[in-house]
């Protein structure tokens with residue numbers, strides 16, 4: 001008996017025709033779903049295109065295939081996903097090979113390769129990877145259902161107990177795991193019934209199916225009954241598989257498409273550089289106020305979120321009780337995007353959200369946005385490359401543009417505007433810490449230096465921090481280090497280094513008042529090979545420790561970081 005098998009063994013012609021009709025329907029629904037997603041993303045502000053496509057493709061392939069981002073901070077979950085990913089990929093490839101053999105190689109080319117050694121190797125490979133898929137699913141089910149780490153719970157810091165509104169997400173998570181498990185299980189049963197029916201010796205190359213098939217026969221399953229069970233199982237498995245394919249663009253499985261695309265489109269400078277506002281921008285073009293203001297790249301990223309909760313667990317705001325979770329922010333925006341631009345829009349149904357609806361208010365609360373400390377932990381840890389911080393900053397920009405700020409926060413910003421620092425100290429006092437030194441500190445405006453040291457607000461004005469600043473200055477005085485400071489600039493200063501050889505200093509001085517686009521001052525180019533910053537507004541954690549968790553200065557500092565980017569104050 002030649003080692004091979006017939007895909008449609010026992011099926012009549014009309015059943016085969018019906019099967020192909022189902023394939024067409026499933027593929028059409030999948031294609032429509034993908035098209036719908038692309039149309040949704042295209043409704044965002046700006047273009048969908050990216051630079052350096054080949055470099056991005058290579059990088060994405062490396063990240064996705066090695067799971068280097070997914071396994072960070074949770075290697076067990078990473079291993080579970082790895083098994084699911086490769087299990088699914090190999091089973092899918094096996095189905096494609098089968099389709100190629102049945103629909104093209106054999107009928108068109110007369111090439112029947114699906115036999116003998118190829119068939120044995122194919123059977124073994126698919127059996128092993130099918131088992132890997134089931135083991136990976138078991139790991140994920142254990143984590144979600146039994147271990148239940150903090151990151152996988154849908155508790156929200158910005159809603160009262162029981163108001164998280166995440167029940168559908170829980171159902172979606174388990175349905176996704178369940179359908180994959182069902183596909184794996186029915187696939188193995190299908191194979192076992194087929195082997196139990198004919199019992200050929202070469203099927204030992206499908207070790208799992210062979211063992212279960214033998215067990216069935218040992219339990220008294222006869223060839224005829226096994227054939228009937230195989231027929232039923234064939235349709236159950238086949239229809240479930242086609243249903244799953246059709247559902248990919250509409251369910252949690254969408255991350256199979258959106259996540260690699262999100263990794264590919266990720267901006268490597270996310271959160272480190274805030275795009276300038278065009279000088280002629282109208283108020284409703286400053287920042288994001290509606291879902292249509294988000295660029296296509298961010299709309300795509302919203303769909304890429306797998307709800308892994310890593311950002312939620314890493315966020316210091318979430319962990320300190322502030323009403324912010326980067327995961328929930330992304331999911332809230334995703335709900336608005338889907339409600340306004342998603343399937344209901346395509347089906348001409350009443351949308352759940354208007355595309356021009358204000359997203360800052362009930363959906364994303366202002367206090368949620370002001371709670372962000374700009375630490376970038378969420379961006380760094382996200383396995384699918386979502387850029388939370390730039391999105392938060394653009395939403396804040398709209399709030400600042402509208403003048404909707406906490407009154408204490410407003411006061412601090414006024415103070416920065418008037419005195420150039422968040423302490424409200426006179427500008428001339430900024431360089432006072434240098435008086436205690438027995439040497440002069442270079443003024444970068446007058447003399448070139450190898451390193452530019454921005455001495456920020458805390459480092460300049462806080463008496464305890466001044467001691468640290470002075471000590472660092474003495475250490476830096478080593479003959480091999482040639483540095484200068486920006487101290488004489490005497491204003492709160494943000495930096496953005498575009499190359500190692502030039503850094504732009506955007507001072508609040510000369511900018512319009514805070515609510516009037518305070519971040520658009522024209523840059524001053526300062527020659528320096530590299531930049532070091534200390535304590536401009538200090539880190540949020542340090543600031544909170546000194547001034548209390550709700551200090552307006554600390555929150556203003558975080559706001560400023562969002563205005564010019566985390567690198568600006570050295571805490572990023």
Ligand code: SF4
Nearest residue numbers: 315372373375376378
């Ligand atoms: S940048 Fe903001 S949202 Fe992200 S982890 Fe830090 S505090 Fe949380």
Ligand code: SF4
Nearest residue numbers: 305306308309311382
């Ligand atoms: S935003 Fe990223 S890190 Fe956060 S839950 Fe979604 S996929 Fe996970």
